[in-house]
Amino acid sequence: MNSFRHQTTQRLVLLSMFIAIIIVQSLVPFLGYMTIGVVSITLIQLTVAISAILLGNRAGLMTGFVWGLLSFIRSWTSPSSPLEVLMFHNPFIAILPRVLVGLLAGIAYNVISKRKNDILAASVSGLVASVTNTVLVLGLSAFFFIGLHATMGTVSGTQWLWILLGIAGNNGIFEGIFSFVVTPIIVTPLLKSSHLKHLLQGD
Template sequence: MNKKNKTFRIVILGMLSSIIIIQTTIPFLGYIPMGPLSLTIIQVTVIIAAIVLGMKDGAIVGGVWGMITFIRAFVAPTSPIAPLIFTNPLVSVLPRILIGVVAAYVFHRMLSGKLNETVRMSIAGVLGSLTNTILVLGLIYLLYREPYANFLKMDMEQLLPALLTIVATNGITEAILSGVLAPIISKPLLKLRRK
């Protein structure tokens, strides 16, 4: 890797990590309330890192988001249930790291040469976003089923349908949003990187 490319990588990595910090600390920049839904768009930043910089850097940016989620669960929880759930790095950190891994793998390896670049970016965006949604909610169900059901004031039998409803509403909407935004933002950055 030449010096110019290395510098570009460090600048973009720092910029995207800074954006993650801003998105997680300033209301409405990372989580957008839309009626009954609260859409997370922070994963788009991780997906962009994965597409533009590759798997390792995508995982690093995802890890930054995960660590902020983990730390905030201790010092400034975003909800009453956050200290119970997000103080476990399996729930707060791992899914965020895997967004970058999945998005980079889909874009750079799995679909490379098979589809045009824009379509690959969109698919990477959708699958990266779904990785986060499915892993976080799946781990909540596996590890914190009872406390989470109690928090929501519902029976244990109602929890799985409730979580699946979240996947079908928030999760799919976030995935579509990620699929649309990923190529729009990644394409110019990728062009700059290749120069």
């Protein structure tokens, strides 16, 4: 019983650390988003995916929710661009995709790690996190812009669709490749840690 409580406490501490990292990444843009030339890569989804890999689907849901909530709050308090205001003022766009990022990344890792090695599972998990975030954020944005005939100035809903597709093509592909490559580089040493391996046996 004491061992179980100790393990639970350690897992909560680790989850709290992931949440703290996401808060810092959200508040300090260059820690949560990386720009290479004209390509912008989101790093926060890697933190969410790694939390789901190490601590399970519920942890992924929680860290994803924190990320989404912070995106929603930031769009009202300190937006970095008009597009951020337009997209993330809507809680469905800001929060729902990020919750699903954590859930689907965790599920992808669990399914593949049972059949293949952990490295491939981590790569696919990172890729799933990236694709989920890109597709759902832009897809929901397109739905609200076009389905509800939203406009901003002289820009019509159809024009917004092309803008969003441009973002997906410019950033989404590179972001997916980056997540596929980097996630196992971070996760593999953690999974090999004897202390973490013992801690994670409870999931």
